[in-house]
Amino acid sequence: LREIDRILPRSGGAPPDPAFLADVQSGFSARQKSVPARWFYDHRGSQLFEAITRLPEYYPTRTERSILAARAGEIAALVGPGRAVVEFGSGSSAKTPLLLRAVAPACYVPVDISGAFLRESAAALGRSFPDLPIHPLEADFLEPLSLPDGVAGAGALGFFPGSTIGNMEARDAVDLLRNMAATLGADARLVIGIDRIKSPDILVPAYDDAQGVTAQFNLNLLARINRELAADIPIADFRHLVRWNDDAARIEMHLEATRDLAFTVSGRRFAMRAGETIHTENSHKYGRRDAALLLRASGWTPLAEWTDADDLFAVILAGA
């Protein structure tokens, strides 16, 4: 991180993103300090997340990929050809070819908040699918989206893999799933990946890997705040902390201050005691019935569900 900080100083004194600054300053002002997990994903954060997906402990990505590989034909048969595919939070689009190859879509709309990353991966996908129209959309998919002409309102197929839904509180998840139904149009379909509740012996290492990549991912948030929000957080005095919250059925990631410390963010001063944490992420896990209830509460009807032999992860097809 230090190295990256030296190579990539805050770009030319660009003004801070007001939404980022507001989230950080208000999150740091609360009794339990927090920053919304969406701010993990600058270019470096997106790269680190990609590295996480390849870790031996991080089972979700490879498990979901193997479910999609085995079931893409079944999904395609249920969905039918010629729909636009809209991927929410596409990242590196690593699982997308499995779906695109099977469903014969009219076009592909990857939506991601990280513009540079989006363009890189859209270009790579374009090389594999030279005849497929691709319309990358740099946007926060939590906000209402306006899809390109011809895609809006045409019963598109939404693709929301990776259990990203788990990073939201239930009420925000319901809002998002409802918005997706509205965005995708009448008779839409949704393929969504949802991580299951399982033993903390599997869950905790998935977020606290032996190589420390997830720790770097978590700490990169502080580096980003320093770089983009004129802050001086002493990153070396924080450590990555992971806990399973059984009551809320979620993994929590925190950054714990290892000593009493103080810092400023765009001129505002904050202090932390040793042992105090900044809550940076929730990753909710869902049982089979919980996931079906979540979808139904959001206006979607579960049509089919596929899982792996160990029931680690589920891929669900739903209709609006």
Ligand code: AVI
């Ligand atoms: C993107 N999201 C589904 C990941 C997760 O598993 O909640 C983010 C992540 N955080 C730490 N490791 C992975």
